[in-house]
Amino acid sequence: MNPIxxxxxxxxxTEIVTRLTQLNGDDAQGWKLIDGALEKTYTFANYHAxxxxxxALAWIAHREDHHPDLAVSYSRCxxxxxxxxxxxxxVSDIHCAAAVDALQKD
Numbered sequence: 001m002n003p004i005x006x007x008x009x010x011x012x013x014t015e016i017v018t019r020l021t022q023l024n025g026d027d028a029q030g031w032k033l034i035d036g037a038l039e040k041t042y043t044f045a046n047y048h049a050x051x052x053x054x055x056a057l058a059w060i061a062h063r064e065d066h067h068p069d070l071a072v073s074y075s076r077c078x079x080x081x082x083x084x085x086x087x088x089x090x091v092s093d094i095h096c097a098a099a100v101d102a103l104q105k106d
Contacts (some may be wrong), residue, residue, distance in 0.1 A: 010088030019094045023101070031097050037069070037082035038093050042104065047074050053103060060099045066092050068100075 024030030031040045044050040061067045071078040083090040
């Protein structure tokens with residue numbers, strides 16, 4: 001297990017805002033805090049590209065032992081991270097969100 005996931009705690013509202021700003025940078029379509037989870041929707045050209053993304057994301061989730069909720073359709077995938085055992089957003093969620101974003105970098 002990645003050491004970042006040990007001794008988890010829920011981040012404060014200020015910490016969440018700060019980390020979301022760092023995570024998103026200038027991306028207006030970046031991660032958002034929605035109903036107690038980090039959420040972002042990725043769009044793709046077709047089903048094959050969507051499923052390739054989902055499979056890569058599954059590999060990250062397995063490696064990190066931190067699994068998001070996914071809503072998958074033909075050309076999009078909505079990803080939601082939160083840490084159930086701390087009842088909020090943790091550093092683990094931010095770390096995994098950044099790893100998923102890296103899948104989309106050229």
